[in-house]
Amino acid sequence: MEGKYIPKHVEDKWQQFWETRKSFESVEDTSRRKYYLLEMFPYPSGRIHMGHVRNYSIGDVIARFKRMKGYNVLHPMGWDAFGMPAENAAIQNKSHPARWTYENIDYMRGQLKKMGLSYAWDRELATCSVDYYQWEQLIFLQMYKKGLAYKRNSFVNWCPKCETVLANEQVEEGRCWRCDSEVVQKELDQWFFRITDYADELLECTYNLPGWPERVLTMQRNWIGKSYGCEIDFPVEGHLAGIKVFTTRQDTLYGATFMSLAPEHPMALTLTLPENRPAVEAFIEKVKKTEKTARTAEDFEKEGVFTGSYCINPVTNRRMPVYLANFVLTDYGTGAVMAVPTHDQRDFEFARKYGLPLQVVIQPEAESLDPTSMAAAYTAEGIMVNSGQFDGLKSGDAKEKIADYLEKEGIGKKTVNFRLRDWGISRQRYWGNPIPIIYCDLCGVVPVPEKDLPVVLPMDVTFTGEGGNPLATVEDFVNVTCPQCGELARRETDTMDTFVESSWYFLRYCCPDFIAGPIDKERAEYWMSVDQYIGGIEHAVLHLLYARFFTKVLRDLGYCAIDEPFTNLLTQGMVIKDGAKMSKSKGNVVDPNALIEKYGADTARLFSLFAAPPEKDLDWSDQGVDGSYRFLNRVWKLVHDTLPLLANAGSIDVSSLGEEGKGLRRTVHKTIRKVTEDVEERFHFNTAIAAIMEMVNAIQAFEPKNDPRHAAVLKEALESLVLLLAPFVPHIASELWEGLGHAEGVETADWPSYDPAVAASEELLIVVQVNGKLRSKITMAVSAGEPEMKEAALSDERVQPFIEGKTVRKVICVPGKLVNIVVG
């Protein structure tokens, strides 16, 4: 151990030590308690950023802590390696996405190793490797067989800049989640995963995930968007087929006076009379041209057009004109809305604009609604009126009764509707997993036989950036013979959404070398579920929903026996500097390399853990980093300077200890308790570190250090200090642990335990209040009972002025804490 703390020397040494020892590799061992800790794997964008540093520092504390606690810890790392930036870089550099990706991986792996993160590098995987994606193709084929993967023509979200399709989850306020371009609707033949089949289970299970943050669960529930209602048939005059609507307000059915269809509704044109045709077509054209962002703007004007047709309200027999309306969405419910202008604000505005009739069917108790003078729709509950046999009921009760009635009469049925749409996974890109499908003119859609897997992504491709998907230009890839009839056929050139890879990688980590299938069931059963998952909140409804879906699919395919992939989820906050998220465009990025170069990885880790609790945003402060570095220097100096005093330290002889010795021991044991609880139960690393800092202050202030009676106490203090620091700042802790005479690495040491008797104080500080205001503090023995406390409080001289000449009405006593004297 050198006299001066030089982070680089220490960190290089121990990183090499861990590397040669393979310290963090783990094998399945059913005799040991397992702990699967996972941080969201990174996209190999080039270099790690502060968000990674924070995410992985948090994870590493838990991994190292659990190991010291005796768990068999699985802590893997890999690369979410398919994706568009690689393709863009290839175009720019006239290179290849694979080369760019693997170079980035090599560089970033080096960076992670320089952080001293305790990963099982033997399990590293990259999703762009055929060893990985071939199994995903197999899963796809099995999903296809079960009807969970299917192709259909549909309007899809299309990003003109990325020239590819986006899933609903990847559109944010009408813009591409990646490049921020305006998303347009395009009609395309696309592959989908039937996530809607699992909508109910995905929703139900959110109520059984106590280890997830409530806000993530809420977001997922909102996204799934389950609502209960009825599907009701409205016959159309002069047509055999009626219009189906979905409504959650069947209690307002008697007030439905017209019908609104989405402009894209399949019956829109068939219901249009010849004389209405020009206006209708013009309207449809206009809506199509309107950008989605404009269409969802707050003050967007409700507009529509009459088709000329009428449908019949099945309970009132009223003739209802059928309109097309710009606010009706084609992909929610049935794309048709029964319009009740008195009790729905949009219908109200629409009716006023086009002079359509209003009929009140729910009367509030406080006021009397008049259709001619109403200024807005009444949407709350009330008493049913003008609703035949349901008059007089509360509207809430009528909901159920009308639903029953509709079912009995065969007019409609109770149904549930979800906001969640199927997951469109086709991407018109090269750098992704090829969808294993062949198109044959004779046989149609033919899945690639399992024995012909993998469909290898061809490497010999040139990237110009023009003309759409480069994969479609590779003749050798596209032209195949049909596996069924042997005739010439074409290969699917769409690749899978890269979110597919991240939907099951946590299962592959359990058995990355398994060659008989995607998942070795036995090994997966030992490790799964992930005990603790850590990542950014931005994945609340993207990755985290897809991963849950995939786990359930894989369960139903027989690959694993679990329902949910992640038992506990920690969503760490963003790294903020100067009031904004770190980004190149804002020019406020701090480069981890420079930080590690200047201060070392331990300082980078310590600061990112100390500055804020994990789930909060972290405000970056260069001065704060200095502070963390200073602290490590103080620790180093403290251990180094104290070392000579420990030479003759034996075991602690309690009877010979002075007050100072006892006091230091108390601090040490209290700190062990505090740090253990903060790390284990709350992940409050900031307060854990604060407690360690206090302990360092106490050891530093400890006098007399030279008293030989105290050598053993000092030794206990320093060893505890180093052990407590080990999960946070592993390099310096390893060096100090060695300096204290331990040959085995600190990462294999046992987490220190505390003795409650030693941690307990003999004396306590009792707070004395008068009428709830702090007036004095007195020190009393722990054994002091209520009478003694009251006695001491009432006779305390600082309390006297406040009770003199007043009547003591009550004295409240909380043993060991406070006395409150109530005077009046």
Add this chain to the structure above:
RNA sequence: GCCGAAGUGGUGGAAUUGGUAGACACGCAAGAUUCAGGUUCUUGUGCGGGCAACCGUGUGCUGGUUCGAGUCCAGUCUUCGGCACCA
């Protein structure tokens, strides 16, 4: 509009069960060390008053419950995040 989270010193943040508000840091100020700068060390640091002991006051705002409220309740304002013509 709906759902969720959060408002505490100059700053990041503590206060775990209703019981000392501001732990631990950063910053700042004074002093020591130094030729000097940096480092390091000591002391102080919510605000107002006072030489001081101390007193008053203080957790977005207004009320309430309680012996006692940053914490619980009601209302309200602000900020951030998510969803949104969802029928």
